[in-house]
Amino acid sequence: MNFKIKGWGGVILLSAVMLGGAAWYMRSPAPPATPAVVSPVAPAIFEIPASATLLAVEQRLVQNLPVSGTLKAVNTVLIKSRVAGEITELKLREGDSVKAGQVVARIDPSEYQRRLRQAEQQAEAAKAQVDIAKRQYDNNKSLVDKGFISVTALETSLSSLAGAEATYKAALAGADVSRKVLDDAVLTSPISGQVSARLAQPGERVAVDGRLLELVDINSLELEATLSPADSIDVRTGQQAMLQIEGRNQAVSAKVQRINPNVQAGSRSVLVYLRLDSVGGLRQGLYGQGQLALGQHTAVAIPLDAVRTDKPEPYVQVIENSKVVHHRVKTGLRGMLPGQTDTTVWVEVSGLPAKSLILLSSAGALREGLVVRTPSSAPAPATPAKP
Numbered sequence: 001m002n003f004k005i006k007g008w009g010g011v012i013l014l015s016a017v018m019l020g021g022a023a024w025y026m027r028s029p030a031p032p033a034t035p036a037v038v039s040p041v042a043p044a045i046f047e048i049p050a051s052a053t054l055l056a057v058e059q060r061l062v063q064n065l066p067v068s069g070t071l072k073a074v075n076t077v078l079i080k081s082r083v084a085g086e087i088t089e090l091k092l093r094e095g096d097s098v099k100a101g102q103v104v105a106r107i108d109p110s111e112y113q114r115r116l117r118q119a120e121q122q123a124e125a126a127k128a129q130v131d132i133a134k135r136q137y138d139n140n141k142s143l144v145d146k147g148f149i150s151v152t153a154l155e156t157s158l159s160s161l162a163g164a165e166a167t168y169k170a171a172l173a174g175a176d177v178s179r180k181v182l183d184d185a186v187l188t189s190p191i192s193g194q195v196s197a198r199l200a201q202p203g204e205r206v207a208v209d210g211r212l213l214e215l216v217d218i219n220s221l222e223l224e225a226t227l228s229p230a231d232s233i234d235v236r237t238g239q240q241a242m243l244q245i246e247g248r249n250q251a252v253s254a255k256v257q258r259i260n261p262n263v264q265a266g267s268r269s270v271l272v273y274l275r276l277d278s279v280g281g282l283r284q285g286l287y288g289q290g291q292l293a294l295g296q297h298t299a300v301a302i303p304l305d306a307v308r309t310d311k312p313e314p315y316v317q318v319i320e321n322s323k324v325v326h327h328r329v330k331t332g333l334r335g336m337l338p339g340q341t342d343t344t345v346w347v348e349v350s351g352l353p354a355k356s357l358i359l360l361s362s363a364g365a366l367r368e369g370l371v372v373r374t375p376s377s378a379p380a381p382a383t384p385a386k387p
Contacts, residue, residue: 046372052363053319053374056356059301061346062335064291065234067225067241067274071286074275075191075217081210082184083107090202090212098189098215105200105212107185116178123171130168133161193217196284216284222257223274223288229263232270234294241274242336243290244343245282251290251343253277290343297333299348305361307331307347316352317359317366324359324370327352 089106098104137157143149197214200206223243227235239256257275264271274292276282307314307329315326332348352358357374359366366372 046366046370048319048359048363048372048374052360054302054306054358054360056300056302056316056349056352056358057354058298059346060338061297061299061301061333061348062293062338062340063295063297063333064335064345065227065231065294066289067223067227067243067272067292068287068289069223069225071221071245071276071282071284071288072224073193073216073218073284074220074222075193076284077189077191077193077215078211079104079187079189079213079215081105081107081187081206081208081212083112083181084205084207084210085109085111085185086205087200087202087212090198090200092195092213093198094195096195098193098195100189100192102189103186104189105187107187107206109182109185112178112182112185116175116182119171119175119178123168123175126164126168126171129164130161133157133164137161187212189215191215191217193219218282218284219279221276221279221282221284223254223276225272225274225292226267226269227272229268229270232259232272235259235272235292239293241290241292242340242343243274243276243288246287248281251341252282252288254290256292291336291345293336296338297335297348299332300350300352300354301335301337301346301348302352302358303360304331304334304345304347306358307349308365310365316349316356317363318352319357319359319372319374322371322373324366324368324372326368327356 085107087105088108090104092098092104137154137160140149140154140157144151144154193215194217195213196216199211199213206212235256237256237259241254241256242251243254244251254274254276256272258273260271260273263269302316307316311326313328314331315328318325318327329349329351332350334345334347336344337346
């Protein structure tokens with residue numbers, strides 16, 4: 001059978017048939033999808049090196065007091081001119097070494113040599129007067145014994161002799177003073193050390209107490225620390241300290257040698273002097289800081305940098321059942337371990353289970369619940385507590 005579509009009516013009818021077929025196809029249900037097979041994924045395991053873990057146990061914690069200051073030589077000498085005059089010899093310069101008793105400078109002695117000769121000649125003249133008075137007294141004594149003169153004349157001659165002898169002794173003392181002044185024109189070092197400052201030049205004329213050289217003995221150094229009156233109450237001579245000196249990586253041990261009995265008027269501070277046990281390569285004026293041991297206390301202690309503060313309350317990262325757990329802790333006294341040679345600060349902690357395996361700061365911040373693999377045995381503490 002043949003159909004003929006004529007005019008616009010046929011076109012419209014054909015379009016309606018096509019739209020109806022498309023709508024029926026879109027409403028028909030889609031074929032069921034094949035379900036995907038999901039394979040289980042094993043959790044990642046984070047490797048923890050042995051050096052990043054520590055077993056938290058009781059420690060003998062040495063309570064420390066922070067100290068800081070500059071190094072000063074125990075023996076420092078400022079050589080000054082004892083007489084006025086022109087400097088004829090001054091060869092030493094900064095850094096030169098000197099020995100005790102070594103001549104370091106000379107002042108022109110010409111004037112003082114003439115004064116000594118004058119004093120010696122005056123002593124000789126006084127000695128001659130003594131001889132004359134002595135002969136006069138001996139003659140008068142003979143005359144008195146023979147009855148030619150009175151006893152009064154003998155007493156007068158005796159007084160003259162005593163006066164001449166006193167004048168002679170004074171002249172001798174004056175010569176000794178002149179000799180001492182001449183000796184003072186030669187300056188020697190009272191200590192062995194090094195020249196730290198040269199304050200005059202040869203040919204320069206200096207007055208009495210004019211500064212010439214400054215000497216220091218760097219074989220014996222001490223740290224001058226400034227403490228508050230409250231902190232100084234517990235400080236005693238003989239207490240040990242570990243100091244970190246400017247420019248030196250290794251810590252230096254020191255001991256409290258002296259404590260100033262006075263409080264400084266302006267700063268209201270107390271000066272404490274710590275003698276260094278080793279001074280190899282150190283210089284006066286270097287800055288040092290460290291911890292002064294005040295006493296010992298037994299408690300569960302860990303390195304201070306293992307306590308994290310990136311949460312509202314401090315916590316410690318602990319490994320429990322191969323997972324990272326964050327334990328909140330409270331910190332107490334800070335200090336160092338007996339015999340410790342580095343500058344690690346340890347802190348007393350509470351709220352941490354006994355013998356917990358903690359993560360040190362070198363492990364970094366780890367997410368709580370992270371699965372980790374730990375070494376078979378954690379390293380032992382640096383200095384375990386003794387019963």
